[in-house]
Amino acid sequence: MYYSKLLIPTLKESPADAEVISHKLMVRAGMIRQLAAGIYSVLPLGLRVLKKVENIIRDEMNRIGGQEVFLPSIQPAELWQESKRWDFYGKELLRIKDRHDRDFCYGPTHEEVITDIVRKEVKSYRQLPQILYQIQTKFRDEVRPRFGIMRGREFIMKDAYSFHADEEDTKKTYEQMAQAYANVFTRCGLKFKQVQADSGTIGGSFSHEFAVLADSGEDEIGFCDECGYASNIELAESRPVSSTTPADGEDKLNEVHTPGKKSVEEVSEFLGIPDKQIVKTILLENENGLVAGLVRGDHEINTVKLKNFIGCEWLLPASEKTIEEKLGLPCGYIGPVELDIPVYADQALFTLQNFVTGANKADTHFTGVQVQRDLKVREFGDFRSILPGDPCPKCKNGIYQVKRGIEVGHIFILGTKYSEAMKALYLDSNGKENLMIMGCYGIGVGRTAAASVEQNHDEKGMVWPLNLAPFSVVIIPVNFKKEDLKNTCESIYNQLLEMGIEVLLDDRPDRLGVKLKDADLIGIPLQIIVGPKNLEEGNIEIKIRKTQESQLHPFPQAIKDIPNILKDL
């Protein structure tokens, strides 16, 4: 392509509302423009990158037997009512009415639609398994969209769904998907981790996410370098604690006056005891009422783990209002002693004794509290979030590290959640009806591109890996008005095209500096700079974007080497 024919509106300054580097650079490079909060237009250069990502995904999906389909973005409410998600999904589901006042939604995901197709068209075990995927725009009405294309409300997503006759087969496809995902992100040039994850509102039993490590990520990933165990912090297991508590030196339960001291920090300072000797009582609410979670003062409760343990539909921190209304207790002084709701205690309490808790009375705490003597704990378990430096749960010597990650892919085994709700059945070889077992597998296309920028940039701009770069090579004439330079550039351009290389010729009348700055900003891997002095001596300059290394090469011979240079990038 000729640069002058493309709309690449680059900017010298970043827009004021961009926070993360990928957002700033993609706007500056003229790849995206915001239309409304969390809604972006993708301009030609940006689309070239997204198509690269999509095509890598297509290739890997097709390789494991995926079949591409195109599904409606507007979906009827009936389908969502059938799966019970019409009520469950909440405000994130953008609901719309048509002219007949019928309810529809803009699809945030497509389990319902795909299950509807398969239940109608697939009847026999002979037709299973089926792996179907789509690459389309979805819409989730996020409370707070941010970070440009990384967390928009409208976004492009690849979603694959698989249908199986049995769990073993589902598992097999799940593993193939995991491998395909690893291939995709490797080909995209990303440093990523496959981590254990919670399945959230999508549902299902088994799930991993693919996280690109980056400081701007919204997920926290706990991992062990010794054995490779990695998990979203929501799920990251603590090493089990043995339940033996030495019974020596028991103190008496003692009430102390702690005026105005509510937080662990305040109480610890006031009483002059370490925060590890304090037990926090967190009141949570679910569909069945209030429950209490106990964790050590230096730990944080993990509501995802507790929710999964209890097996409830939802679990949220109770508001101060609810606590005062339902229990009549003052916030900040709540404790587990004589507390008349189910109490779930983190296993770290096994080894604690003579600790401090709230006394369920304003300005008062208990000291000398003992688990066995003073508390009625319904269950002990792993209910806290791990911390960096905690011992790895899977190996002897490993230590947890915690880093931030961008969730670019997520795979789930759904089981029969949707096939049951929507009656997706097949006949087995005995002529008996069975529920199909399902899996679903998503990749955020735009997010993957943005994650790549987060990982590959410098102060001059983006540094695209070859596989995602909008063009592989940019030819930069020092002066395109000079006939001989122009001819040389066009000849290089045509030769590279012949070789099947995606090449951009910067034919703009601008000065060299402008063209070099833009080339650096948009991050094309290889720059060929053609100037009169070098050309007179039979040379052209080839510069590698990533390293900024520049070398003179004999012209025209060097053109033949370009594919090799690209290969080595």
Next chain:
RNA sequence: CGGGAUGUAGCGCAGCCUGGUAGCGCACUUGCUUCGGGAGUAAGGGGUCGGAGGUUCAAAUCCUCUCAUCCCGACCA
């Protein structure tokens, strides 16, 4: 949804406190010069000051409402 902030030319901003009819840098157009890392110069085009209402002789500026966008949190994945 709670807290905070901002809306003035395509982009980045000043002006607002102390009302007097809109400005700077970049970008854009034209001429001349320049031409290997975001050129210099001269001339120019472009703004219902987010919107509505109010106060006033007079509102970008003061008041009220509203909309939009961003940040922090909660939420979501």
